[in-house]
Structure formats: C-alpha cells, structure tokens
Amino acid sequence: MRPEEHAFNGLDPLFTVNRACALDRGAPFPHSHANGILRYGRDPMGFKCGIVGLPNVGKSTLFNALTKTAAAQAANYPFCTIEPNTGEVAVPDPRMRKLADIAKSKEIIPTRISFVDIAGLVRGASKGEGLGNQFLANIREVDAVVHVLRCFEDDDITHVEGRINPVADAETIETELMLADLDSLERRTEQTRKRAGGKDKDSMAQLPIMEASLKLLQDGKPVRTLLSTLDAEELRILQGLNLLTAHPVLYVCNVAESDAVDGNEHTRAVAEMAKAQGAESVVISAAIESEVAQLPEEEAKEFLSALGLEEAGLDRLIRAGYKLLDLITYFTVGPKETRAWTIQRGTKAPxxxxxxxxxxxRGFIRANTIAFEDYIALGGEVGAKEAGKARDEGKEYVVQDGDVIHFRFNT
Structure with a gap:
C-alpha cells in the first residue's frame, strides 16, 4: 500500500491520525544534546525542574506560589517535604494570543513547565543523613536544578546552619552532590576499567568519560563543567552515568518584599557566584509570589505594579529556565487551537x-514554516504564502524560536 500523506498544523482538517494517539503523553521526548545540555525528562510538552534547598529557605512557599497549590506543606521545621510534590504551570508567552487572534483559534494551549518540590537537604546527605537518600534519588529524575537560597533576614524563621549566607548554603548542597557522585563513580569506574581491559567495547567508550568526570569531582568541580567539551556520543555516555552534578543549575534568591526590586548584598554575591560557574540566578520574593498566586490576573498586575515590579517572579523564573536549558518554542496554529511546543535549540525539523x-x-516529509514575525505582519498563513514567506523545509532544517509550523508526514 502506498504511504498516505497527512498534515498537522494544530488540528488541520487533513490530519487523520487519531488525535488521542498524536498527543500521547507516554511518547518519549527525544533526548537532545544541543549545546551540551543533557535532557532527562520524557514529557513532550515541557521540562522538569527540581526545586532544592536547605530547610527553611522558602522553597516550598515558592513551589506553592508557582503552582498555585497548597500541596506542599510549608511548615517551619526541617524535612516537612518528604515526598516530592510535582506541579505543572503554563509557560506564559504573549505571542500565543497574537497568533490565536489571527487564526481565530478556539483554544490556546501553552507549553508547560513542571516543578518538583524535593525534600530539604542538610550537610551529610551524601551519606544518607536527614532525608539524603530520598533527595538524591529524586534529583536524578529532573532536567535542571532550581536551587533556592535564603537571602532574607527573619528571626522567626530558623536557619538550619544558624546564619544567613546563601553562597555557603549553595556550596553545602553542591558539596553533597559532588560527594554522592564521587562515591558512585569511584566504584563504577573501577569495574568499567576491568571490563575495558578485557576489550569490552562499551566499557572502552565509557571509561574516558568516567575518568574525566572523576578527575573533576576529585578536584572539587561539578561534572557540568565538562559538558561543553563533549560531542553528541560522549554526552550520551555521560547521560547514562546519571550524575547529579551534570544537571544545570539555576539559583533563586528568595528575598524579603522590600528587596524584590533591587535585591541586596546577598543576591549580588549569588549573582557573582553564578556567573563564575556559568550558571543563572534570579531574584524572587516567595512571599510576594504567594500573594500574587491568590489574585485575579488584573489585580495581580496592579499589585505587582504598586511594588515596582513589571512581571511576576514565575515569568522571570521560566525565562531563566529556558535560557539555562537552551530551550525554544515553536507553534502549531489552526482554527481549533494554537499550541506551543518546547524543544531545545538546535533541534531539526523531524x-x-x-x-x-x-x-x-518517522514519517516526516517536510515542514511548512513561517517565522512568527512574518505570520503576524502578514496577517496569517494566507498572507505569508502570498508574500513568499512560507517555506517548505526538509529534514536538515533547524527549527527557530517562534516558528509557526505545518508538518507533513507519511503513515
């Protein structure tokens, strides 16, 4: 039977593959290695960030605000978060409303970001102290680490270390993660070395990556500093090692309401640390976000404006997360829906x-592509085609942020 050609552009009439199948959440997200980023998640509609931090830094308060849920118990004592709580939020993107207005879409479906509130970590977690074992297991399953640091003074909220020093707090958790990786890798490297000596091909390929990672850890450096030097195959091998310090890190400076606009000396110290590590940092007041989460959209905007803030902390956090993971968004647009899809920069059309x-x-034929700016300026698909701005791209096309795409494929 000759393969039949179909199309998909956000429920195009030609799209005949069963929709429930087409949006199957069980389909694995292709693990991408663009720009040295490891992708651990499987959700095709978003990415997963693990929220970590020492006890009482405000991470559960932040989680509750971001996901607009009280599922995480934000009590003032260590280890109140034992099992990870997962919440999904829509990624705000003002481009979607513009696309939907032109296409007269009945529904707007943004992409999502998942936050996992992971149990508070303490010194000694790498040896199982506190809730160390649960923490280490849960953090292996995320794409990036959102490290909440306490950058506020409050005598009513105890600090597990008895002082406010966010840089030292960051070093505490980083040290525990490196120790856990070191312990795991030392054992595995010795076994791999023996198999490589016996000419086992997989072991021979793995050994150089394991030894390079081990050297970094022994020198007190996280494995993520190795990523930019590896090719795609080496990154695949490193991903298989599932090392904790291979995850990219975003530092979230939790400040008092009075410091939400300009930050303070603590946030500036964290920013310097992040820059030195090639990481990202954002300043957020979890207390403000908690209030904003309870307000209708217009009231929330007025509330933020009165505080001198142009946007919610969620928006800044997502934007920083996108930058950290090198993510971009493309759109499928049609009369039934305008939908956003998350991919990593450098991803090809298929x-x-x-x-x-x-x-x-599997059945990719081509991708009819219109840049977002052209779609808006020319009034949609028809105008873009008439102006010669709708392009048929093949298998080697690298999708760009904001592309409006109509896929054609064989079944």
Missing part, C-alpha cells in the same frame, strides 16, 4: 515533529 508524536518523526 525531531521537532517527534515531540508531537513519534509517528511524525
């Missing part, structure tokens, strides 16, 4: 189609 469903990648 793999971008595979985020929607694996059948799209």
């Amino acid at each position: 793999q971008a189609a595979g985020v929607i469903h694996t059948d799209f990648e």
Whole structure:
C-alpha cells in the first residue's frame, strides 16, 4: 500500500491520525544534546525542574506560589517535604494570543513547565543523613536544578546552619552532590576499567568519560563543567552515568518584599557566584509570589505594579529556565487551537515533529514554516504564502524560536 500523506498544523482538517494517539503523553521526548545540555525528562510538552534547598529557605512557599497549590506543606521545621510534590504551570508567552487572534483559534494551549518540590537537604546527605537518600534519588529524575537560597533576614524563621549566607548554603548542597557522585563513580569506574581491559567495547567508550568526570569531582568541580567539551556520543555516555552534578543549575534568591526590586548584598554575591560557574540566578520574593498566586490576573498586575515590579517572579523564573536549558518554542496554529511546543535549540525539523508524536518523526516529509514575525505582519498563513514567506523545509532544517509550523508526514 502506498504511504498516505497527512498534515498537522494544530488540528488541520487533513490530519487523520487519531488525535488521542498524536498527543500521547507516554511518547518519549527525544533526548537532545544541543549545546551540551543533557535532557532527562520524557514529557513532550515541557521540562522538569527540581526545586532544592536547605530547610527553611522558602522553597516550598515558592513551589506553592508557582503552582498555585497548597500541596506542599510549608511548615517551619526541617524535612516537612518528604515526598516530592510535582506541579505543572503554563509557560506564559504573549505571542500565543497574537497568533490565536489571527487564526481565530478556539483554544490556546501553552507549553508547560513542571516543578518538583524535593525534600530539604542538610550537610551529610551524601551519606544518607536527614532525608539524603530520598533527595538524591529524586534529583536524578529532573532536567535542571532550581536551587533556592535564603537571602532574607527573619528571626522567626530558623536557619538550619544558624546564619544567613546563601553562597555557603549553595556550596553545602553542591558539596553533597559532588560527594554522592564521587562515591558512585569511584566504584563504577573501577569495574568499567576491568571490563575495558578485557576489550569490552562499551566499557572502552565509557571509561574516558568516567575518568574525566572523576578527575573533576576529585578536584572539587561539578561534572557540568565538562559538558561543553563533549560531542553528541560522549554526552550520551555521560547521560547514562546519571550524575547529579551534570544537571544545570539555576539559583533563586528568595528575598524579603522590600528587596524584590533591587535585591541586596546577598543576591549580588549569588549573582557573582553564578556567573563564575556559568550558571543563572534570579531574584524572587516567595512571599510576594504567594500573594500574587491568590489574585485575579488584573489585580495581580496592579499589585505587582504598586511594588515596582513589571512581571511576576514565575515569568522571570521560566525565562531563566529556558535560557539555562537552551530551550525554544515553536507553534502549531489552526482554527481549533494554537499550541506551543518546547524543544531545545538546535533541534531539526523531524525531531521537532517527534515531540508531537513519534509517528511524525518517522514519517516526516517536510515542514511548512513561517517565522512568527512574518505570520503576524502578514496577517496569517494566507498572507505569508502570498508574500513568499512560507517555506517548505526538509529534514536538515533547524527549527527557530517562534516558528509557526505545518508538518507533513507519511503513515
């Protein structure tokens, strides 16, 4: 039977593959290695960030505010978060409303980001102290680490170390993660070295990566500093090692309401530390975000404006997360829905189609593509085609942020 050509652009009439199948949440997200980023998640509609921090730094308060839920118990004592709580929030993107207005879409479906509130960590976690074992297991399953640091003074909220020093707090957790990686890797490297001596091909390929990672850890450096030097195959091997310090890190400086606009000496110290590490940092007041989460949209805008803030902390956090993971968004647009899809920068068209469903990648023919700016300026698909701004791209096309794409594929 001759393969039948179909199309998908946000429920195009030609799209005949069963929609429930096409949006199957069980389909694995293609693990991307663009720009040295490891992708651990499987959700094709978002990415997962693990919120970590020492006890009583405000991470559960931040989680509750971001996900607008009280699922995490934000009590003032260590280890109140034992099992990870996961919440999803929509990624705000003002471009979607503009696209939907032109296409007269009935529904707008943004991409999502998942936050996992992971149990508070203390010194000694790498040896199982406190809730160390649960923490280490949970953090292995995320794409990035959102490290909440206490940058506020409050005599009513105890600090597990008895002082306010966010840089030292960051070093405490980083040290525990490096110690856990070191312990794991030392054992595995010795075993791999023996197998490599016996000419086992997989072990021979793994050994140089393991030894390079081990050297970094022994020198007190996280494995993520190695990522930019590896090629795609080496990154695949490193991903298989599932090392904690291979995750990219975003530092969130939790400040008092009075410091939400300009930060303070603590946030500036964290920013310097992050810059030296090639990491990102943002300043957020979890207390403000907690209040904003309870307000209707317009009231929330007025509340933030009165405080001198242009946007909610959620928006800043997501933008920083996108930058950290080198993520971009493309859109499928049609009369039924305008939908956003998350991919990593550098992803080619077939793999971008595979985020929607694996059948799209396997049977990929071409991607009719319109840049967001052209779609808006020319009044949509018809205007873009008339102006010669709608392009048929093949398998080697690298999808750009904001592309409006109509996929064609065989089944």
